[in-house]
Amino acid sequence: MQTDRPLDPIGVFDSGIGGLTVVAALREILPSENIFYIGDTARVPYGGKSRRTVERYGIELGGLLLAEHAKIIVVACNTASALAVPRMRDMFKVPVQGVVAPGAAAAVKSTRNKTIGVIGTRATIASGAYEHAIKALDPEVRVVSAACPLLVPLIEEGMFEDEVTDRMLARYLDPLRSAGVDTLVLGCTHYPLLRTAIARAAGPGVSLVDSAENCALAVRELLANSGIAAPPSRLGKLDVALTDATEGFLRTAAKALDLEIGDVALRSVQEVQKA
């Protein structure tokens, strides 16, 4: 069915809307590519769920993207990148790109004192995926991690500048400050929307690393190496689908990220049989 690989879309999915930060970076770096984005808003959030369930969700969402003729699948969700990418690579023939490896590489490049902080959902932090990826690049780096389970709800409430958010950030980040991290990985695609408050809480001299831009660069390389990049002359389009029709936060995020989104389609998730 793949009649025209270069014009087939880059398929991107996230548990919800946070992955649009990755879409914004893709549009910046690869403006001629079509993008098909699916947010699994019917089952958001993934961050407190088990590996087995997140793996299943990744395979199901990947299947929806393949049905849209995706030529590559971008997992724009840190929890799914940390937990589901290996199984997705086993199952799908198209390349699967997560956000953890690019984020880890950027952090290793950024740190001066070899002390990196990582914040993310409970599932992402418990997986140890960032720590593993960072240590694989430089075993001498010390990694200090903190699960921040309330940040996604606070962001989805739009509480970007709020004393309650600041208090929670202080609680989550104080141990990382004390440990002397000079680089902080925003290990959840929601977090760039809270960048200003996070920078304030992390303190001066701490570089914030988000995976979005590095993930988009990795996608560009994958497309070039596979010879399936879209011709540079054209202007790509962005299609968005959700598994539940709750558009409130979608519009807020799209505006904050300066993304053009037309009609939003609905997709039904077909459950795959468990092994």
Add this chain to the structure above:
Amino acid sequence: MQTDRPLDPIGVFDSGIGGLTVVAALREILPSENIFYIGDTARVPYGGKSRRTVERYGIELGGLLLAEHAKIIVVACNTASALAVPRMRDMFKVPVQGVVAPGAAAAVKSTRNKTIGVIGTRATIASGAYEHAIKALDPEVRVVSAACPLLVPLIEEGMFEDEVTDRMLARYLDPLRSAGVDTLVLGCTHYPLLRTAIARAAGPGVSLVDSAENCALAVRELLANSGIAAPPSRLGKLDVALTDATEGFLRTAAKALDLEIGDVALRSVQEVQKA
């Protein structure tokens, strides 16, 4: 397949673990009944999702309970009670009991100044289900509602006694205090776990109403009227299944509610075809 209705279980479901507050009330009032509880932890929370999706989830969970030979289905989730019960009643032959009507009745019985506050998830409050049910019982009552979207995440983090929780409660409840409510409906089955902090924020002289006990009384009446109550001499058992294997908060809640839970089973949700 229904060979022995009186010993068939009462089927109870919730989006997650909060519905165990209803189970605790059922065990207290109906100790001889078997109970089969399913928490849809793979898709929790429901509170920010659309009516159509919550209806579908209600029908799917109801189907899982019928597969366990449930003789009655108790929707121990305010969001699903507000949004899904009418369609479930259309589809299922067994009685379907939600928590909204019993909570509304208890609130109308409790208020002296005919001013009732209702707190719940965004979806529950937007549905107007409590306001509708209260006005149907007494059109003169004034209802003041507030969506409290951060309370479920705070409760699931176990932040029962915490200044951040107190600040969010003050923000949510101050308008209800100013409106002079003398009765406050805890319109989410998670909220009884936060009763102490809610009572403090609501101020003295405000009666807190939760639906759990009144829902259990309604179930007792339904079973008696249908002639399918279990014989009073026996001791019923409680079985728990989850759609995702994340047991952390289950154990916390069960302990807080003094519930005996053995092994926890896993159930896979089979998506129903959309109409």
